[in-house]
Amino acid sequence: MAEPTHLRCPTCRREHVYAPQALPCACGAPVAPPMVRGAAPVPVSERTWDDDWVTLRCPMCGRHDRWPRPELGCACGSVLRVPVHDDQAPAPAHIPLPRTAAPPRPAFQPVAIRTARDAVTAVALYLRWLGYDDVRRADQRPPSGIGLAASGVVAQVEPSVRPATLRDVECLWLQSMTESATCAYFSLAGYADEASSRADVLGVPLFVLDLAGVPQPVNSPADELIAGGT
Structure with missing residues (x-):
């Protein structure tokens, strides 16, 4: 302390x-x-x-x-x-891995997305596919969208037509640090440019949901999450 x-x-x-x-x-x-x-x-x-x-x-x-x-x-x-020292040195960039490796598991079985509830269901199924079996609604409500959690992971689902913002990504990352868990963000409308850049630095996996219900990885941390699973 x-x-x-x-x-x-x-x-x-x-x-x-x-x-x-x-x-x-x-x-x-x-x-x-x-x-x-x-x-x-x-x-x-x-x-x-x-x-x-x-x-x-x-x-x-x-x-x-x-x-x-x-x-x-x-x-x-x-x-x-409270006055504190602010270390403005740039954070080290996340080192990307090749996006060519296929996930070593059976094909994901999606559900079509027609409503916000469908989007949450699709993400819950995807997290279970990654190996997080005890998926539930998160106790802590996110600033926007819907929070999900399981042992070792916290996730946020943005089912609206609003692209996820820098604040959305940083709040999810902070929650994952507080809970010592992996995190992942799922958005229907994608991400603002500064949100994508910050996610790469923080190592936050970003996914875009298509209407077929299949989360598509959009950065290297997302590829690594798929490759690693639990």
């Missing part, structure tokens, strides 16, 4: 003892954002997606990833953004 420090609310002058929460890296090591000693916390007046995240380097494996920027709630009602 990070060493606690004293922070004073600039609104009401109350003093707080605070230590940022450590979250697990993909390698399993805990990562906590290093606080800027002596810097005052800043009240949050408005939110932007970029301001809510900070880039950190894992001290064990050296991997750079984005993490939620730590915040502190004061009794006066102010939400305080």
Whole structure:
């Protein structure tokens, strides 16, 4: 756990003892954002997606990833953004594997997609085909779409005509880090460009659902998930 420090609310002058929460890296090591000693916390007046995240380097494996920027709630009602060091070094790109290997399992038997429920059913069958037998509705509801989970995997299904966004991909990845699980995203309408790029860096498998109910891999992490299974 990070060493606690004293922070004073600039609104009401109350003093707080605070230590940022450590979250697990993909390698399993805990990562906590290093606080800027002596810097005052800043009240949050408005939110932007970029301001809510900070880039950190894992001290064990050296991997750079984005993490939620730590915040502190004061009794006066102010939400305080805690000053931390932001390591802006670029994250290592995911090394793609050849997309030629066939999955070593029987052919997937799809169901046609006519409704949102059909899309969820198709993804649940696909996850079982990959070897995740105990597929269920996820306990944690995603920001959009529908969440599924099984032992060792969390998945998100976007059955609408809206392409999945950068935020969608990062939220799924963060959930998988918190639960120490594999993740996969399934979308009917594809992905925004920045979402695809970020998924490649984070190693998030992306699939596009066709109307026949067959998930099509659209990046190398998805190919690796198919090749590996469980």
